[in-house]
Amino acid sequence: MMNLHRAGSKPQWDGVPSKKRNTWQDLAVSTNGILTPGNALTILGFAMVLSGLMYILQEQYWLGAVYIGIGRLLDIADGQAAEYTKTKSPLGEQLDAGFDKLATVLILIALPAASVLPWSLAIALLAPHVAIAAYSAYRIAHFQQLHPSKFGKISMALAWVSLVALLVGHAVAADKTTVLHIIGYITAASSIAYGVAAFWHYVNTGNTGQSKPK
Numbered sequence: 001m002m003n004l005h006r007a008g009s010k011p012q013w014d015g016v017p018s019k020k021r022n023t024w025q026d027l028a029v030s031t032n033g034i035l036t037p038g039n040a041l042t043i044l045g046f047a048m049v050l051s052g053l054m055y056i057l058q059e060q061y062w063l064g065a066v067y068i069g070i071g072r073l074l075d076i077a078d079g080q081a082a083e084y085t086k087t088k089s090p091l092g093e094q095l096d097a098g099f100d101k102l103a104t105v106l107i108l109i110a111l112p113a114a115s116v117l118p119w120s121l122a123i124a125l126l127a128p129h130v131a132i133a134a135y136s137a138y139r140i141a142h143f144q145q146l147h148p149s150k151f152g153k154i155s156m157a158l159a160w161v162s163l164v165a166l167l168v169g170h171a172v173a174a175d176k177t178t179v180l181h182i183i184g185y186i187t188a189a190s191s192i193a194y195g196v197a198a199f200w201h202y203v204n205t206g207n208t209g210q211s212k213p214k
Helices: 023-030 037-057 061-085 090-113 119-141 150-172 179-205
Strands: none
Touching: 037 061, 037 090, 061 090, 061 150, 090 119, 090 150, 119 150, 119 179, 150 179
């Protein structure tokens, strides 16, 4: 699954003769890599998450959970679409990672604001990924690409399982005593642990692609 979101230093269509490109690769070439099936699903998934957050702030928790769930499924599908159409690219990889982190930040603001989870838990879930983003920015400033790691992806997936479980649990019973709440807190703790492991992995291995010329 990790390989679905990981691109090399060049787009998959780069170097493919025009006569051998598929339709999606031709579209990617003509739009400088912007219009690809994977990128479209990434943006659509992010839009669905935003819609879900609006419903949550309006206290329509079930609708919020449905929209967010669909948005996260689209986030999984974008890598599969890019793999199937042979349109993986560094831009797509960074777009996926960027929207993923932005969506996480927004939901970790919206859910505490709606009293779905404590601010302390939201901050604990967010902290490792803020550290990773800062380290990624440092690497980019030094002309190096930072690829998503297995630990980071697992941490993010667990965070979203936790958040959706807590959201649905809140919709069922706001007193925070359901099985879903228990699942939510356990997966949240696991997400934090994997997030710390991801940051440690980045710092100790660099996890970079080829250095770009200055």
